Amino acid sequence: MPGPLQVSGSVSxxxxxxxxxxxxxxxxGGQGVNTTDSRVELSFDLAATEALGEALRTRALERLAPRLVNGVITIAASEFRSQLRNRxxxxxxLAQLLREAIAPPPKKRRxxxxxxxxxxxxITAKKQRSDLKRLRRDHH
Incomplete structure (x- = not known):
């Protein structure tokens, strides 16, 4: 499955x-698990990447900071038995993560x-509510 990883329209x-x-x-997973290297780890050096512009890279580094180790983000997948599916x-x-990390910040609320x-x-609703409660109080 070689080839660039498409993150968004303009970013790959x-x-x-x-x-x-x-x-x-x-x-x-029985014997199969003992023989196949089906777990994959995908690492991407976010700090050194050329794929993102300066601004996007800075934004992504800030947002993903807790998940980075020396500027590298690592994603593991082991839910499938086939290495290809895990890749x-x-x-x-990774694409999803990067997409969210480089998305522009939401607009300010006016x-x-x-x-x-x-x-x-x-006001009408409040009046009705208060009338109802008053009626409950009086009818004892």
Whole structure:
């Protein structure tokens, strides 16, 4: 499954920047698990990448800071028995992670005033509620 990892429309990570490690999965799975290196680890050096512009890289480094080790992000996948499926899973996860890490920050919320109708509805509702409670109090 070589080739660059497509993160978003404009961003893709060249394959040379992805490094793979394969190892045996832990957990159940019988003899198969003891012989196939189906667990994969995908590492990507975020600090040194050329794939992102300066601004995006800085943003991603800040947002992923807790997950980085020396500027490198590592994703492990071992849920499938086939190494290929695990490699695909790891790539999907890395792409998703990077996509979220480089997304522009959400727009600031502009405060708005409630409309006159909304204010009136609120007041009416409050009146009704208070009337109801008053009725409950009086009818004892």
């Amino acid at each position: 990570v060249p394959e040379a920047e992805l490094s793979w490690r394969f190892s045996r999965s832990s957990g159940p 695909e899973a790891a790539q999907m996860r 405060p708005t005033k409630p409309s006159r109708g909304a204010i009136e509805r609120r």
